[in-house]
Amino acid sequence: MIVDVKVPTPGESISEVELASWLVSDGDLVRKNQELAEVESDKATLSLIAPESGKISLLIEDGALVKVNSVACTIDTSVEVPAEAVKEPVQPEAAVDTITPSSGAAESTSSEKLSEDTSLHSCSAASIKSTPLARSMMAAEQMSADEVLKGLKKLSSKEVEAILEIRAGKVVVSSASHETVTRNEERKAMTQLRKQLSKRLVKVKNETAMLTTFNEVDMSALMELRRAHQDAFVKKYGYKVGLISFFLKAASLALQKFPMINSMIDGDDIVTPNYVDISVAMQSPKGLLVPVIRDVNIKSLSEIEKDMNSMATKARSGKVSLEEMTGGTFTITNGGTYGSMMSTPLINPPQSAILGMHNIVDRPVAIKGQVEIRPMMYVALSYDHRIIDGKDSVSFLVDVKKAIENPAIIAFGGKSPEETLLGL
Incomplete structure (x- = not known):
């Protein structure tokens, strides 16, 4: 049986939301009550939850504006979901442990490894997906995607928080390699929260x-x-x-x-x-x-x-x-x-x-x-x-x-x- 998973309603006055980030990929096997995506309105973030277990088919892309109660994905419940088939979410603690120094030698090795990872990733950071929540956190902390752990295909707030712990002193990052400074600009769409806040602020001044x-x-x-x-x-x-x-x-x-x-x-x-x-x-x-x-x-x-x-x-x-x-x-x-x-x-x-x-x-x-x-x-x-x-x-x-x-x-x-x- 095919089950429709609809976009949740944040409140009576809200008709449109942003599907901020899928936490699963198209074709994944998911389990009942598993968190599938983050949905952002102008005031709150909601979770899209799987009503049944089965194979998921995504119908909406990351960052898309969608009407509430529209179908975001479908789940084929006829597909059996073995216990080991469900992908575990990325655990930032585990990633941090691999680069947290426990001795002088480990500190040096970990620092060099982190420096190497960010250097390797600097050329492809633009292609990495990130959620609006992760983007706002990175902007607030003046952090680039290069600083996030190697191998991630999508950045979420959890990975950003892991890097903030590193910055706080758990890892001493080597500054031996210096990248050439280039003049550039970044353009990104406003989140629903920022759009609504902008409208409200102008309205206050005008009315x-x-x-x-x-x-x-x-x-x-x-x-x-x-x-x-x-x-x-x-x-x-x-x-x-x-x-x-x-x-x-x-x-x-x-x-x-x-x-x-x-x-x-x-x-x-x-x-x-x-x-x-x-x-x-x-x-x-x-x-x-x-x-x-x-x-x-x-x-x-x-x-x-x-x-x-x-x-x-x-x-x-x-x-x-x-x-x-x-x-x-x-x-x-x-x-x-x-x-x-x-x-x-x-x-x-x-x-x-x-x-x-x-x-x-x-x-x-x-x-x-x-x-x-x-x-x-x-x-x-x-x-x-x-x-x-x-x-x-x-x-x-x-x-x-x-x-x-x-x-x-x-x-x-x-x-x-x-x-x-x-x-x-």
């Missing part, structure tokens, strides 16, 4: 009245709080609490005080949710992802941090689902992770505002008439001036600043301990 307001935050109290209680937190919950979780909680309190910042425009209407779902920008091998931490307004710090850890793990492995990136009411992005001192973050539509965190730098500041060195962070709020007034945007950012500089405000639901005590 919103975006402004940005800035402030600076003294991080001393919050950093001291984390230092004093981090060990106890880890002992109780099994994971550390990060700075961004405090910003999520501080922002949720301020959003409840200034609900228009938590609102969005829908046609001629303004929609204001009574909940706070905060999108958090995270980097992944395939690009920027913005998963949503839901109900931040009613969650504790430990619950927020647990959700953050879960989403970060999924983002690193490219497993964040479309549903997990849908429905946020506000966004936080942390450019400080990459050393950014100040920026004007772009609104994440259809939301109306985004908070930008930045790096923490020791700077001299005036404290009660004295100059002191304090760990300071610039924060930025970009907002849609069509529905958010300047007064509310500035006041919102000041409230976030107050909560971070006095973390007790977070514990007392947006008020200082004194205000809570006096019933103010």
